[in-house]
Amino acid sequence: MTAPQIEVLLQTLIAGFLLGGLYALIGIGMTLIMGVMKIINLAHGELMMVSMYIAYWLFTLFGLDPYLSVFIAAPVMFLIGVGLQKFLITPVLKVDSILPENQVILTVGIAMVLSNLAMLFFTSDYRSTPVSYATSAWYLSDHWKGSPIELSLSIPWTVSFVFAVAITAGLWFFLTKTDTGKSVRATSQDFQAALIMGVDVDRMRMLTFGLGSALVGAAGCLFIPIYYLYPSMGGQFTLIAFVVTIIGGLGSTAGAIIGGIILSIFESMTATYLGMGWAPVDRFVVFVAALIFLPAGIVSLARKRRLGK
Amino acid sequence: MKRYLPFVILALLAVVPLVGLNSYLMHILILFVMWSVIGMSWNLLGGYCGQVSFGHAAFFGVGAYTAGIFYAKTGLSAWWGLPLSIVAVALFALVIGFIVLRLRGPYFALATLAMGEVLRVTAENLTNLTGGDVGIMIRERTWVEKIWYYYIILAVAAITFYLVKIVVQSRLGYYFVAIREDQDAAESLGINTTLYKTIALSLSAVITGLAGAFYTNYMGYIDPKVVFALHDISIITIMVVMVGGVATFWGPVIGSIIMILMSEVIRSIPMLGSAHQTFFGMLLIIIIIFLPNGIAGDFKKLKRLIRTGRTT
């Protein structure tokens, strides 16, 4: 391969990797919710959109850097999540109906309301948070004078990636080292057993949905510096979250990380080598393929090999 | 008395335009009947067989484009699209069914959602075939008066209504419901669930495809964003059936009237113009929580609600 080809490949991989961390964060909230509550939330992306608007207004009105908005937006999203769970989702689960898929349809309704309200309040104009370092990048050639190829790491992309990793690590710590976190995992792995052990399942559900919403809210704050914002953008994030969740396996945080990176690199590669027009299809194709071939997620493959046949 | 209700309604619908309605009202009537057709077909797959499709726009769009592409490539009347769409959509449904029917419940729903979107993007990209974003325009309008279009779609609706009735009361219907209630038990009782789910999907798809082909001829213009629309077609379809009543004969018809009326009322209030998604979303949430089986399905609950303000 020639130097320019290597450059393009490496750049593509780097971009994919950095964005992958963010994708993982978007998906982690959903994998938790699906794993613990077996709830399919088609409004996941809309929650991220709401958080992005929060970050946007904090930046525009108060000059607050989006990365710092995480500390405000995430708790707000947590509360919203708990509210949704308590007032909408729990009632739906109790209802007796012919169609089994009520809960999914409910979240579709929620998504519609959220995105339409955002449009009514904020118009469909594209918004962004032009931070001072938005276009800054770290160049390989600045640090390695004789480098044969040029690589650049966009600063906002890198910072987002680092934050995403930090948050994911924090989550992992919460889930494995704290009692509450362990209860969450227990409820996700074996609902009945958790009940017997005295886990307050309703509280777990609210906590999980709140946590999932907070996580995707944080992802929103990390995303807005590197992209732009408009009311109907939720859908694509929901899809990303789903693909990440399915590839990684329901309830698996490690899986979400792997899934996020795989998806992002796949998209990055196809965008570079196949062109942008077909880009949206990638995700769907990966999604359906994962549903069919990897229903238990990638982590289950690893588990199988460890236990032997 | 009840046995004659369908005939009475059909007769009423047949004579209504003869009193002389303006173009706008005819348009509303046509939309109402068309959405009844789409709703009834979705109901067969989703309400009776329990396979909830979030991507019926795919079938609508394939039907629409069959008519459109046929016209664009041959110059012959797009009305040929109607019989052609039956074949095209049936084949398409078989392929799709082979891929997604193995998925259960919500995963099936998500896969169909993906299917609708994939088709939309595909149509946008295959510009040589579909004209891409530019769409396909039919230059020669068959009739100026809307009434003939109305009678065509009304005929389709009547046939669909009776087809659904016959199917539901036959072996197929029993098998569909058995699959919906417990697929594993159904399989254990000798029902080839894959086969019957495929039949349900194909029937449902073909009827929706017919509506799509009709749409092409009636509107005279189609493009991917319109006919493969997730919100404006797939989700509206689900709402029509859910609001009206899943797994009932009249549910889709009732739901269609309500959705169309709601749509027009919201559109006519200047302030609320673009808020119809919010209202639809809220309606969906309310129906799902309080009247999950729709107006026809939860009729007793509805009466109680109106009388006492409570649902239990």
Next chain:
Amino acid sequence: MLDVNNISMFFGGLAAISNVSFSVNKGEILALIGPNGAGKTTLFNVVNGFYKPSHGDVFFKGAKISNMKTHRICKLGIARTFQVVRPLQRMTVLDNVIASAFLRAANKAQAEEIALDILSFSGLYDDRQALSKGLPLGKRKRLEIARALATQPAMLLLDESFAGLNPSELNESIEIINKIKAKGITMMIIEHHMKVIMAISDRIVVINYGQKIAEGTPLEIRQNPLVIEAYLGEAAHA
């Protein structure tokens, strides 16, 4: 009638069933017993066709059924009930049975005939127009059996048909089982209700931790030390 040969079933790395072999003779009632989680329902799922066994095979009336699809196995003559009964809720009892009767009927009229016949046989004739949703547990369990009977099976797999029944419901169900046996239909049942098992089974197979630990007549099993240990052992650890 049914030959289970060296069946093993692995899920991931876990052996749910290891090397289980036994036969069910025509016309007899074979009971599958064992502590919870021993693998009994998994065994049913293998015989029924829901799982393809990791090792071994199953023969029914001399034909290999271990890689057949479930609905074909039913057509061959094995019908099965489920632990958690889920009738077609919004349909009448009659319609519930008609749905299964279609397997052997050419049209709806025939299916209805078969269904009515089965309903009288099962003592549910008077309830035929009732919605299955409102039925008490005993009747729901009998309906489950009736639905399976409507497929005119040569062999019936009954999964915990007696669980949760009160004494009078229990007697009604036992009566049905005896009637089914009188018709010559072979049965394999999973059950925890010891008295019922001892009373109605011809032979018993005991499963623990996925392995067969005993096989014999009720009398032999009752005295088998391994069996006693398995159950007492479970009681001791519980």
